[in-house]
Structure formats: structure tokens, C-alpha cells
Amino acid sequence: MKRILTLIILSALVSLSSCQKQDATEGTVAKDIDDLKVPAGFTWESSRDIYFEISITDTKFSSAIHVVSIYDADPARNGKLLAKGSGSISSPFMTKVYLPNTIKEVFVVKTASDNSETMQKVAVTGIKLDVKLSGVIKDGVLSTNQGKISGLSDSPDCATGCTQTITSSNTNLNVNNGDVICVTGNNITIGFNGNGGTVRICGSNVTVQNANLNNSAKLIITRTASVTFSNLNMNGTSSEFINYGTTSVNGSFSPKGTITNEGKLTTGGDFNLNTDTDFLNNGVLNVGATMNVNTNTVAINNGSITTTQHFELNSNSDFINNCFIWAKGEYKHNADMFNHGLIKVNSTTTVNGNSLLSLHNGAMLSTKDIKLNGEIIGVGTRSVVKVTGESTLNGGGSVKNSVQFCDANGVETNKSPFSGGASLGCNQYIPVTNCNTEGNGQAPIADSDGDGVNDPQDEYPADPTKAFNNYYPSSSPTSGATVAFEDQWPRKGDYDMNDVVVSYRYKIVTSAQNKVVQVNGDYTLHASGGNLKNAFAVEFPLNRSSASSVTGGTLETNQDKAVIILFSNMRAEMVNWNTVPGEATTAEKNYSISFNVTNGPSLSVFGLGSYNPFIWDNGSLIGRGYEIHLPGQTPTNRANSSIFGTDDDNTNPGAARYYLTAGNLPWAISMPVKPFKYPKEQTPIVGGYLKFQTWAESGGSQFVDWYSNTSTGYQDLTKLY
Numbered sequence: 001m002k003r004i005l006t007l008i009i010l011s012a013l014v015s016l017s018s019c020q021k022q023d024a025t026e027g028t029v030a031k032d033i034d035d036l037k038v039p040a041g042f043t044w045e046s047s048r049d050i051y052f053e054i055s056i057t058d059t060k061f062s063s064a065i066h067v068v069s070i071y072d073a074d075p076a077r078n079g080k081l082l083a084k085g086s087g088s089i090s091s092p093f094m095t096k097v098y099l100p101n102t103i104k105e106v107f108v109v110k111t112a113s114d115n116s117e118t119m120q121k122v123a124v125t126g127i128k129l130d131v132k133l134s135g136v137i138k139d140g141v142l143s144t145n146q147g148k149i150s151g152l153s154d155s156p157d158c159a160t161g162c163t164q165t166i167t168s169s170n171t172n173l174n175v176n177n178g179d180v181i182c183v184t185g186n187n188i189t190i191g192f193n194g195n196g197g198t199v200r201i202c203g204s205n206v207t208v209q210n211a212n213l214n215n216s217a218k219l220i221i222t223r224t225a226s227v228t229f230s231n232l233n234m235n236g237t238s239s240e241f242i243n244y245g246t247t248s249v250n251g252s253f254s255p256k257g258t259i260t261n262e263g264k265l266t267t268g269g270d271f272n273l274n275t276d277t278d279f280l281n282n283g284v285l286n287v288g289a290t291m292n293v294n295t296n297t298v299a300i301n302n303g304s305i306t307t308t309q310h311f312e313l314n315s316n317s318d319f320i321n322n323c324f325i326w327a328k329g330e331y332k333h334n335a336d337m338f339n340h341g342l343i344k345v346n347s348t349t350t351v352n353g354n355s356l357l358s359l360h361n362g363a364m365l366s367t368k369d370i371k372l373n374g375e376i377i378g379v380g381t382r383s384v385v386k387v388t389g390e391s392t393l394n395g396g397g398s399v400k401n402s403v404q405f406c407d408a409n410g411v412e413t414n415k416s417p418f419s420g421g422a423s424l425g426c427n428q429y430i431p432v433t434n435c436n437t438e439g440n441g442q443a444p445i446a447d448s449d450g451d452g453v454n455d456p457q458d459e460y461p462a463d464p465t466k467a468f469n470n471y472y473p474s475s476s477p478t479s480g481a482t483v484a485f486e487d488q489w490p491r492k493g494d495y496d497m498n499d500v501v502v503s504y505r506y507k508i509v510t511s512a513q514n515k516v517v518q519v520n521g522d523y524t525l526h527a528s529g530g531n532l533k534n535a536f537a538v539e540f541p542l543n544r545s546s547a548s549s550v551t552g553g554t555l556e557t558n559q560d561k562a563v564i565i566l567f568s569n570m571r572a573e574m575v576n577w578n579t580v581p582g583e584a585t586t587a588e589k590n591y592s593i594s595f596n597v598t599n600g601p602s603l604s605v606f607g608l609g610s611y612n613p614f615i616w617d618n619g620s621l622i623g624r625g626y627e628i629h630l631p632g633q634t635p636t637n638r639a640n641s642s643i644f645g646t647d648d649d650n651t652n653p654g655a656a657r658y659y660l661t662a663g664n665l666p667w668a669i670s671m672p673v674k675p676f677k678y679p680k681e682q683t684p685i686v687g688g689y690l691k692f693q694t695w696a697e698s699g700g701s702q703f704v705d706w707y708s709n710t711s712t713g714y715q716d717l718t719k720l721y
Contacts, residue, residue, distance in 0.1 A: 033495045033684050037665035039699045044631050046671050046700075046707060050099045051128040052083070054108060055092040058135035065512065066114040067457040068093040068133070071107040072474055074121075079107055080474035083608060084465070085514040086453060087133075093514065094602070098472060098609030099124065100672040101704040108133065111457055114443035116432030136431065155223035155262070156203035156242035158182035166190060171209055173200055175217060194219065194239070201225045201245075208232070213239035213257065221245040223263065230291065234259070237276045243283070252289070261285055261303070271307075273299060273317070281305060290329070293317045301325060304435075311345075313337055313355075323435035331367065333374065339363045339383075342436040353375065353396045359383035359403060361429050364439050372397030372417070384428050384440045393417050404428040451512040460509075467512040472608040473505065473672045480505045480524075480674025483613045487532055489628045489659070490649035490665045495684040498579045498721065500534050500615050501527040502568060503674040506606065508608060516542070516600035521564075523591040527678055527721070528570040529579035533619035537565040539612035539636050542601055552593035561639050566591050568618055579681040579721055610670045631659045631666035671707040677720040688719040 043061045057068050065086045068187070073079030082689040087093035087110075099106075105628035109119045110133040122131055158165065160181035171191035175181050179197030183190060183206060191209040192199055201208075202222045208229045213219055218240045221227050232240060232249050239257035242266050252269035258278040273279050273292065279299040287307040293299055296318045304324040305311070311327035313319055313335045323341040331345040336356045343349075345367035351357050351374040359365065361380035376385060378401040385399070387407040399405055399422040418424065432439035436440040445457040449464040456539030460466035480503045486492075487499035490707070502525055509518035519540060528534070540547070540562045547555055547562040548584035556563040567573045576586040614629040614636070625640025635641070635658070644651035650662040659667055669685075679688040686693050691703035691714055706714065 005435075017071070023024065032494065033665065033686060034663065036665065036686070036693055036696055037664070038052065039695050040664060042696065042699045044669050044696070044700075045101075046669075046704065047098045047100045048608070049127065049609065050097050050124060051604070052095050052097065052130045053092050053128070054087055054094070054110075054133060055134050056087045056089050056110070058110070058112065058118075059089055060135050061113045063088055063090060065452045066113070066133070067111040067453065067468075067647035069109045069111070070095070071109065072099075074101055074107050075109065075119075080476045080479065081469075081471060082106070082474055083470045083603070084468040085470070085510060086512055094604035095470070095514070096604050096605065098672075100473070101700065102708075112430070112432070113445060113454060114439075115454065115456055116439055116443075117434070118432070119434060121520065134136055146712055156200060156220060157222055157224070158184045158200050162200070173199075177216075184398060201227050213241065217423060218242075221247050221263070283400055291327075292592045293335075324437065332674065333357055339365065342366065342438060344438065351397070358545075359385070362432055364436055364440060365366065372399070375400065376403060376422075378402035378422065382428050384430050386426075386438075411506060416637065453512045458512075462647060465511055465517055468510045468514075470508040470510060470608055471506065472508075472610070478674075480522075481610060481670055481672045482526075482674055482676035482685050483610065483630065483668060483670040484676065484678055485534075485615050485628055486630060487530055487534055487615060487617065487667075487670045490643055491648040492648045492661060492665065493667075494682055495665075495686070496529065496579070496679040496682055497669065497685045498527045498529040498577075498678045498681070499532070500536060501525070501529075501676070501678050502536060502613070503676065504538075504610070504613070505674070506608070506611075508603070508606065510603050514603045516597050516603060516606045518594065518596050521591075521593045523566060523593075524674075525570065525573055525589045525591070526675070527578040528574040529577045529681060531571070532617045533569040533571050534615045535565060535618050536570070536613070536615050537563050537567040539563045539614070541606055542597060546597050546599055547595045550593070550595040551593060553595075554594070556638070558638060562595070563636055564595070566593065577681070579678075581680060581721065613668075613670075615668075628667050629659050630668045630670055632657075634658060666682075672709045676707060677717075678717070679721055680721045683719045688716055690714055690716060 054068050062230045062467045063089055068085055068087050069081060070083045071079035072082055076093055082097050083095045085093045105121055105123050107119055107121055108131055109117055111117050161180050166183045167185040169188045173192035175192055175194040175197040177196035181199045183201040184203050186203045187205045189207040191214045195214050196216055198218040202225050204226045206227045211229060211232045212356050213234045213236060215236045216238045221243045223244040227247045229249045234255035234257050236258050242260045244262045246264045248266045250268045253267045254272040256274050256276055260279045261283045264284045268288040271287040271291045272291045273295045275294055275296045278297050280303045281303050283303045285305045290310040291307045293313045298318045300320045302322045303485045306326045308328055310329040312332040313333050317335045326344045328346045330347045331349040333351045334355050338358050340360045340363050342364045348369045349367040350370040353373045356375040357376045359378050366386045366479045370387050371392045373394050373396045376399045382402040382404055385405045391407045391411045398417045400424060401420040404421045404425045427441050428440050429441035429443050448455055448461045449462045451467055453467045455461040458467050459469050467548045470641045473481050482503040484497040485500040486497055487493055502523055504523045507520040508516055511517050542562050544559050544562045553564040553566050556565055574588055576584045578585050612633045614627050616624060616626045620626055622640060623637055627635045627639040650660055651658050679685050679710050689706055691706040695703045695706045
């Protein structure tokens with residue numbers, strides 16, 4: 001870091017590279033950096049390049065463009081966009097994303113030309129992911145409706161609040177008021193009689209021979225659990241069953257009290273909701289026979305319900321369907337159903353007299369046959385009743401308001417029960433969603449700029465040269481990554497990594513053909529811990545001749561690649577260092593650059609990441625050639641290669657080894673986080689970040705969140721600025 005060049009003539013340049021800081025003593029470190037035993041080949045990266053090849057297998061739209069979006073988490077649960085582009089059945093969407101090692105899965109969303117969407121969760125294993133996207137929703141993916149819809153807290157565990165913990169088989173458990181029995185054993189058999197209190201099951205492959213919930217007893221299957229019930233009796237009207245995990249009930253299930261499903265629940269036989277049962281489904285419910293709804297309260301489905309036989313909605317049982325019901329037998333309708341999603345019936349739907357089926361805002365009833373004796377009414381935007389077999393519309397039946405009744409074979413009765421705007425027809429467009437796996441009709445396609453990407457998915461609908469925004473680290477405007485330099489190369493320095501600290505975030509604009517057409521970068525200079533006149537620049541992976549219309553930076557001359565200089569002297573940018581507590585500070589300085597790209601590379605070649613940031617000391621006699629890069633990154637063609645291999649540097653271009661010591665120590669590191677608490681002056685990074693050494697010595701396999709985890713034992717805040 002802090003050096004005063006004592007070069008007098010150029011021939012001495014390979015042996016001199018020292019710097020000074022006020023009141024700084026080189027070598028005074030909290031921990032000897034040379035104690036690190038860093039394995040050969042360690043890249044010092046907290047992220048890795050992941051190559052995506054996303055193929056479209058949905059042939060419904062022929063060769064039309066599908067828009068593919070990659071998110072760092074479920075977009076319905078605040079996941080942020082990483083990459084976006086086009087794909088078709090003949091051309092996959094390919095990209096490269098510099099993904100933080102803390103991210104173990106991504107979510108891929110395909111939007112077809114009719115704006116229908118499917119989503120797939122993809123585990124990040126290896127460095128190349130081949131993903132095939134069809135028009136079918138993947139099983140269990142109901143992200144817009146699963147989990148926490150009810151306002152319940154997330155799944156509890158068995159780590160706290162337990163009055164007794166069960167680790168082995170026990171079929172005679174008695175649970176009373178005040179008891180919290182936690183079952184943590186795996187592959188065990190239990191049985192219990194609950195007269196009050198709570199049973200939490202956290203183990204996997206747990207068999208429950210007999211379970212009785214009486215009075216106010218409560219049973220919770222946690223998200224980590226998998227449980228099979230030979231018999232589950234809910235007898236108390238104030239008893240409660242909450243399932244977050246994977247649960248099977250052999251035979252029929254007829255609960256009283258309150259039942260809430262947040263996970264996957266399967267019954268071998270009928271599922272019967274009694275008159276005094278409160279029911280809420282936010283997950284996946286599979287019924288082995290018939291689901292009989294007899295409640296005198298409002299039952300709610302926010303997830304999916306599939307019955308092997310029938311779905312029967314009996315008198316006085318109001319039901320709200322916000323997502324998906326699939327009756328593989330018949331649907332018998334004798335009460336009021338408020339449908340906001342899809343009800344799919346393989347056989348006959350019977351809507352009896354004095355009952356109401358209301359369809360809200362683009363909902364659907366899709367059935368083979370229908371017998372209509374009651375009322376179907378549309379509310380809000382137009383919904384659809386779709387009949388593939390026979391329609392029997394009897395005298396007491398009516399279809400009202402914003403409903404299109406689609407019977408491709410024609411209505412088989414002479415009665416015309418349509419009023420209030422309801423009509424016959426099959427052209428009403430209903431998009432495919434995670435809840436409506438069927439949809440109806442074709443969306444009107446608007447593509448104002450004619451680039452093949454529909455306006456709703458085109459972020460530049462009036463510009464045929466632009467279509468998509470891609471981001472690093474993510475689309476969140478508060479996201480960012482940080483690069484921190486030690487500026488005493490080719491000598492080691494004190495490794496406080498605060499000589500130049502810059503955070504950054506990129507937005508890469510691509511065309512409908514996934515070619516890079518514009519680069520936008522936002523940067524913040526946080527610290528400038530030294531006397532040197534360090535400059536900062538970034539080399540991008542494209543030819544200099546391809547870059548034009550540069551704003552916010554300078555396109556450097558005499559370069560093969562596009563190199564953008566943000567500033568040429570950090571001391572002119574930031575008067576104070578911002579590294580010594582108690583001393584004066586200078587406000588962080590922000591920079592924004594933008595440039596256009598002609599004949600640009602594909603996104604899969606350009607990638608989304610840190611690119612190649614570097615610094616050099618403009619105040620030294622060596623000047624511009626004194627480049628310091630991240631480990632493994634190549635110098636630009638203006639670097640002075642004669643410095644390689646001098647002092648502590650162990651660069652070997654022939655072995656593609658750059659900017660590392662013989663002990664594999666770097667002069668710069670980058671972390672996918674903003675802000676980054678950099679070390680105080682003269683404090684090595686291993687002193688402030690207590691897991692840094694283990695992370696480095698493990699080759700990056702342990703404590704991958706060393707830079708962001710604020711739990712006890714990760715940071716010594718007394719050594720961080």
C-alpha cells in the first residue's frame with residue numbers, strides 16, 4: 001500500500017515500488033499474512049462464472065421468441081433479476097453470470113409470445129447448466145401462491161421452546177397443556193394422545209401409528225420433516241394441525257378444528273372438511289379419493305388441490321379458490337364458489353340450483369361436460385367457462401355478466417341463459433400462469449419496434465436495437481460489488497486492502513438477438529488509503545473500436561480492448577483517506593459511465609461480472625505501466641511487463657499466472673457486496689474478517705460468506721473502518 005518511489009532511473013524500476021502513509025509502519029500487522037497456507041490454484045473469488053444454456057421445448061408457438069429471465073431467488077419472494085434474453089425452439093438462450101458462491105439455486109422464468117409464464121427452480125451444480133423449458137408448470141412450483149399467504153410465520157423448528165425431545169421410537173406419548181414435545185429423530189415410529197399442548201415433528205421418515213388431537217392440542221409438521229400417519233384423528237373443535245413439510249395420511253382424513261397446509265399433504269382416501277373445520281391451503285394438497293367440503297366457514301385455497309376422484313362442495317360451504325383445483329372425477333357444486341384461478345374437471349361439472357359459481361378477473365372453469373341448474377356470474381375482467389364435451393343448460397341455469405362460455409361443439413340445449421354481457425365464444429384470452437396451467441385463446445401480440453419481442457417483455461419497445469436489461473450483481477438498485485486494492489505491488493504491503501476501495505454495479509443492454517449494445521456502470525469511491533496518485537479503470541471484454549459515445553469516463557487510447565478510465569488521481573478525487581478513525585473524512589464519490597457497443601459480442605461471451613478493474617500510480621516514474629489487477633486477470637497492452645516476477649510478484653504469463661505472490665497472495669480482491677467494511681489503516685484483512693484465513697486456506701470451500709456474515713465470530717469491528 002503506502003509507498004514512495006525512490007526510482008531515479010528507469011533501470012531501477014523492477015526493484016523499487018514502495019509507498020508511504022502518514023504515521024504508517026510497514027509490517028505492523030495484527031496477524032502475519034504469510035501464515036496463510038493458500039492452496040495452489042485458489043482464485044480468491046467469492047463468485048464463479050456459471051454458463052447457462054436454456055433450451056425452449058415448448059412448440060405451441062412455433063418459432064416465435066420466448067423471453068427467458070434468470071433470478072437469484074423466487075421472483076414472487078423478492079428475487080432479483082440477473083439476466084434476460086430471447087430463446088426459441090431453434091436457438092437457446094445462452095449467457096454467463098458471475099454468481100456469488102452463496103447462491104445455490106436460481107429461478108428461470110419463460111414468457112411465451114402470449115405472455116404466459118412458466119417457472120423452474122434450478123439447482124446450481126457445476127459451472128454449466130443445461131435447462132429445458134416447456135410449456136408445462138413444474139410440479140410443486142406455485143411460487144406466486146405458496147407460503148406465508150395466510151400471514152403465518154414461517155415454519156418453526158425443534159431447537160427452542162421444547163419441554164421434551166424425542167429422538168427414538170415411542171408410541172405412548174401423552175401431551176398435555178403446557179407441553180411442547182419435539183420429535184427430532186429420523187426413521188422412527190411414534191404415537192401420541194394430545195389433550196392439549198403442542199407436538200412438533202422435525203425428523204424425516206417419521207411414522208405415526210396413532211395420533212389424537214383433542215381439546216386445544218396442536219400438531220406442527222415442520223418444513224424439514226417427512227411424516228406418514230397411519231391414523232390421524234382431529235377430534236377437538238379448537239385443535240389445530242399445521243403442515244409445512246411432506247405429510248401423508250393413510251386412508252381418509254376428517255379433521256375438526258383448524259387445518260393449515262403450507263407444504264405438501266397427501267391423503268390415501270377421502271378428505272372431509274366437517275362443519276366446524278377451518279381450512280386454509282397455501283401448498284400442495286393431493287386427495288386419494290374425494291374431497292368433501294361441508295364447512296360452515298369459508299374454506300380458502302391459495303395453492304393446488306388435486307383429487308383422484310371428485311370434488312364436492314356441499315350446502316352452506318363457501319369456498320374461495322385463488323389458485324388451482326383439479327378434480328379428476330366430477331365436480332359437484334351445491335354452494336357458493338368464488339373462483340379466482342382455475343377449476344379443472346376431467347368429467348362432469350354439476351352446478352345445482354340455489355348455488356353460485358362466480359368467476360373473477362380472468363378465472364376459468366375447464367370441464368368435459370357441464371350440467372347447469374344454478375348461476376355462473378363473471379366479476380371484473382372477462383372469465384371463461386370451457387366445455388370440451390356436452391353442455392346441458394337447464395331452466396334454472398344462468399350465465400351472467402363478464403363470462404365467455406366456450407363450447408366448441410355448440411351448446412346442446414335450445415335455452416339461451418346468457419345475460420348482462422355473457423356470451424358464447426372461445427376467443428377470450430386467458431394467459432397460462434403458475435395457477436392456471438391451461439389458459440385459453442391467443443394473446444394479441446404487440447411488437448411496436450418489430451424486433452420479435454412483444455412490448456410487455458421489451459424494455460425498449462420503440463427501439464429495435466435494444467430489448468433487454470441484464471445486471472451485475474442484480475437488478476436491485478441497492479445491490480453492488482466491491483473491489484479493494486493493496487497498492488504496493490510488486491511488494492506485499494500490509495494487506496489492509498484499503499488503498500483503493502471502489503464499489504460497482506452494471507446494467508448491460510442487449511438486443512433481441514442477445515448481442516451487447518450498451519454498457520452502463522455505476523461506481524463509488526469509498527476509500528483512498530495512501531499518498532499515491534492512483535488511477536482507476538476497467539477493461540471490458542470487447543474491442544476498443546466497438547465502443548463509442550462514452551459518457552462519464554474516458555476511452556483510453558492505444559488499447560486493443562475497451563478500457564474506460566474513471567479517474568486518474570485518487571488524491572484529487574478524495575482529499576482524505578477515509579481509513580483512519582477520528583481523522584477527517586471526505587464524502588464518497590460517485591461515478592456513472594455509459595457507452596454504446598457496435599458489432600458487439602453475445603451476452604454469453606461478454607458475461608455479467610466484475611470484468612477487469614485495475615489501478616496504477618500516475619505519480620511514479622513508471623507511470624501508466626504500473627498496473628495492479630485482480631489475481632488471474634491479464635494486464636492491458638499498456639502495462640509494463642518488465643515488473644513481472646520482481647520483488648514478491650510471482651506472475652508468469654506463460655503459465656497464465658498473474659498478480660500473485662509465490663505463496664498465492666493477491667494484491668486485490670472483489671466481493672459481491674455493497675457496502676463492504678474495509679479494514680482500518682495498517683490492519684490486515686485477516687484481523688478484521690475472522691473467517692478470511694479459513695476461507696482462503698480451504699480454497700474458498702469454507703465460510704463463503706466471510707465478507708457479509710455479521711454473526712458472532714465473523715468480524716472484529718474494532719479493526720474495520
